[in-house]
Amino acid sequence: LRPCLPTSPLPSPSSTYSLSSPYLSSLVSCSRITNPSWQQDVRHCVFSYPSSSPSSPPAPAPTPYSPGDVVCILPSNPPSNALSFLAHLSLSPSLILTSITPVDSHDKRWAHVPLPISLLSFVTHYLDIQGHPRRLFFRHISTLTDNEIEKEKLAHFSSAEGQGDLRLYNQKEGRTFLEVLEDFRYVKMSLEEVLTVLPPLKPRKFSISSSLSLFPDQIHVTLAVVEYTTPLNRTRKGLCSHFLSTLPVGSEVRIWVEKGAIRLPPPGSNIIAVGPGTG
Template sequence: MDNLVDESLVVFVCSTTGQGDPPANMKKSWRRMLQKSFPRLEDLCFSVFGLGDSSYAEFNFMAKKLHNRLLGLGAECILTRGLGDDQDDGGMDKELSVWLSKLWPALCSVMPETKKAEVVMDPPDQLLPPLCVVEVLSKPEQNGQNGQSNSHFLPAAELIHRVELCSNTRITSAEHFQDVRHIVFKFLHAPPSYQAGDVVGIAPINTDDNVNSLLQRLNWKAEDYVQVKAVGGHTGDVPIYFNKPISIFDLCKYYLDIMGTPRRYWFELLSHFAEDEDEKERLQYFGSAEGYLDVYSYCNKEKRSYLETLGDFPGVQIPIDRFVEVVPCIRPRLFSISSSQAVDASQLTITVGIVEFKTPYKRERHGLCTSWLAELPAGTQLTVSLQEGGIRLPDPDVPIVMVGPGTGIAPFRAFLQERCAQENVAENVLFVGTRSKAKDYLYGPEFEQLQAQGKLSLHTAFSRDQPHKVYVQTRISEQAKKIADLIVDGNATVYIAGNAKNMPEDVQEALRSALQAHQDMTEAEAKQYLSVMKRTQRLQLDTWA
């Protein structure tokens, strides 16, 4: 970003994380841009496209903030910002296709004549040069990393740690529709420090069956060794498996996300290698801007994978270099840590809901990481990363109100362990939401024991245990005066964790109603009060779609 003042034309693409925060690779640059000493950008032309999900309250917040900051620094916007939405019919591509169609003319309108010839308009009939080359080695060469670690995706070495799985216990009843696990890890070396509210990153791997199916489909030999290299000697940010001998089997098992859901470009690329004319035509349509709705229905709604789409187009034989180029690395899955080092510094625990569901066409789907975790036995050693989470505890003398339906309870278990190990702690209030006390009341005995000891004010909402539905927001409304007084008079910090679909907004509506009824606020004043709480970190959300 320090060189931004020397640029004349920049296109920004950014996502939003946490509570309207920048992604990890943008945090440093964003802090710099917010400084008063950051130079003016009167000579810069720009446009911004946001990667967002409207199920989150802070939809595309960073794209909006970046756009406004650039305007504030004097830069000129050449194209109205685009706000992609993963919840849209057609997904992110719906808005992206429209935005891209306007981007090229906008760029050319401000680009010097000498540069216009360099603009590539992505002709659909022309296959662009590969970004990497894959060299098949004449003889196998041993690679010490093959099959030895799940650390392929993880960040810098100082952030990763070796752990051993101590126990892997189902904590929902066998009759409950979802398998939720309480998993305990112990550190194999000197325990690093982490805080309540932090997250752990865990790398899943593909199953042998899926890898073998892919190799059979593409006629690749599992035992062949290859070396992947970037074209043109690029030495920047490349996957860890680049420039090292590795077997094709290990490349597909440990590194490539073959069970991920493809984007539109995948189909455009496959069309260049289709021998059957009907398949070629269908792939070209899926890869086109006009086909975004149909490809979203075919691929995203049904959660089809790279492997499955290859099965649907048997006439396509994609070269390994092109496959490696377009199939991304397996990404880390982040889990809230549900334990505090105040109880045991040598361990950490996570609370994992095993992802299993059926698509609109009744296809059974299983989450790559959670299904893999569910099968791991005690004694399994893994490499994990510790990362700062999006929520933080206040000082011990500040009351806290926690709202955690389902597995959203995980970080609050850590909060309570931390607070109960401290002295002179203010009130802890917890709202727990599950379907049934008998089937999925996660950590219920622990919380009830804390309540009996006077360390917790516990309010439960078991939605299916009575004829009428009861949710966490119902219980908040029942405790409206207490909660409103804690927020305003007690300066409490409020936390909401769980599914982002409806619950966070419903809970905030209950909070607004409590403030109106018991703190003599108008609807506008209550809404503004919660907005200020968010800005000052007194209202913190940890939600996911």
């Protein structure tokens, strides 16, 4: 099974691309610009962003960007992690979702997911299985296991007395939702509970490091690939930066532009620009 990137509905000509209808950009390049011997891997990533209608039948051209705007990038989970997550919960990857119904009918967090969609594609492209759980998650799953040892441990983590142990287990190690479920293997959640307890993948926002006048059909981003080691020697990698750094050239990436908080003064004005780092 290959979790193909879902096709989102195109925006109308008078609207713009967004979370519910991202622009499917093509990755032109994502090359390292720091010396290979240097500890920090910094990438210069280039995405297609045509100034005219890019598809047939014609779709709206992406919104032009200005200095100070940000590009939103929606990453995906590694398919192997998505398959591990589904296998743990005994959920079929080939199941087709025609509706998304969390336990709370007022939960609108999944309104941007295009339907129908396979469960594997949904988990790969929309579910934040690599996010870091909070105390409420441990309290919830303590009711979803029949194993008394697990139930007691999870209840302890969700209690006021167990917060020190939870910090050591969870926050300091940066454990993910997937890893917690792998540690507590008797926890079983229905699809409705998954949709209620786990959050959706969130877009990452990056400063645009290119000029529209020089690159009218592209967006450039300069980013640091996040990778670090925890106190127990576990390797942690940033979801979006690792996703982009390992993506083959030509792959589709879901992006859109949002207005930034910074605006340049009128032409001819004197400015002081400070570049404190990448990101």
